[in-house]
Amino acid sequence: MKERVYTIPVSEAFREDCECPMCLLEKRLEDDALEYTLGPSMMESDSRIETNRKGFCNRHFTKLYNKQKNRLALGLVIDTHLMEQNGILRKMFEKSLPGIRKEAASGVMEQVVQSFKKSKSETNVFIQSMIDKLSELEKTCTICEKINFNMEKFTDVILYLFFKEPDFKELFLKKKGFCLFHVRRLLEGSLKYLNLRERNAFVVALMEMELVHLDRIKEEVNWFTQKFDYKNEKEPWKNSQDAIPRSIEKISGPSDLMR
Numbered sequence: 509m510k511e512r513v514y515t516i517p518v519s520e521a522f523r524e525d526c527e528c529p530m531c532l533l534e535k536r537l538e539d540d541a542l543e544y545t546l547g548p549s550m551m552e553s554d555s556r557i558e559t560n561r562k563g564f565c566n567r568h569f570t571k572l573y574n575k576q577k578n579r580l581a582l583g584l585v586i587d588t589h590l591m592e593q594n595g596i597l598r599k600m601f602e603k604s605l606p607g608i609r610k611e612a613a614s615g616v617m618e619q620v621v622q623s624f625k626k627s628k629s630e631t632n633v634f635i636q637s638m639i640d641k642l643s644e645l646e647k648t649c650t651i652c653e654k655i656n657f658n659m660e661k662f663t664d665v666i667l668y669l670f671f672k673e674p675d676f677k678e679l680f681l682k683k684k685g686f687c688l689f690h691v692r693r694l695l696e697g698s699l700k701y702l703n704l705r706e707r708n709a710f711v712v713a714l715m716e717m718e719l720v721h722l723d724r725i726k727e728e729v730n731w732f733t734q735k736f737d738y739k740n741e742k743e744p745w746k747n748s749q750d751a752i753p754r755s756i757e758k759i760s761g762p763s764d765l766m767r
């Protein structure tokens with residue numbers, strides 16, 4: 509049996525009427541992680557070591573700030589993150605600076621000879637190491653990692669329940685599909701957690717359902733555009749009034765669209 513801490517939220521999300529139950533799960537995880545960062549995390553040295561090292565991605569820095577709450581906690585987290593990262597960047601630069609200076613002082617002839625010998629330019633080596641370091645820092649995010657860890661557990665649980673609980677399978681097949689982002693996640697999960705026979709059955713069920721609902725949402729968006737034609741002015745909106753935000757969520761996953 510899977511841990512109840514994961515099965516309960518999964519069953520709850522699948523009971524809601526939405527374009528993607530996994531988006532609901534992910535949004536809840538994100539909210540919890542934001543609250544945690546602005547609250548208890550500040551007092552826990554393990555979390556601080558992690559935020560100092562990884563920081564946050566742009567999306568999550570923005571969300572932490574826009575919560576407009578507990579500015580002190582956010583300030584302290586940023587303060588020690590910068591202290592650690594500034595130190596690393598400074599050390600990298602100071603280590604390479606003598607070589608860069610030497611290269612700058614060398615004459616044109618020496619530079620030609622150097623490029624001829626294909627010996628590595630100190631300046632280029634430093635720039636590449638700095639690009640690598642900054643790209644890594646951009647990619648690492650304490651909140652994204654927490655969400656990914658738990659979404660992996662949820663994916664495992666969804667696939668488990670699909671085969672072990674007939675009621676859940678029935679619920680699953682009545683959904684309106686998933687966003688494309690989470691379809692990918694489910695497919696990746698099927699490679700990891702299912703045997704070939706299960707994978708076979710699952711991928712057919714998933715894709716048949718998904719394609720029906722991708723067509724449905726495409727039609728809803730199409731009707732939305734047709735409503736702008738004066739001939740259709742008096743026709744009903746049907747389900748299309750919010751087709752644009754729902755289609756964006758269907759294509760790109762958890763988003764914060766203003767409704």
Ligand SMILES: [Zn+2]
Nearest residue numbers: 528531687690
């Ligand atoms: Zn989704």
Ligand SMILES: [Zn+2]
Nearest residue numbers: 565568649652
């Ligand atoms: Zn993030």
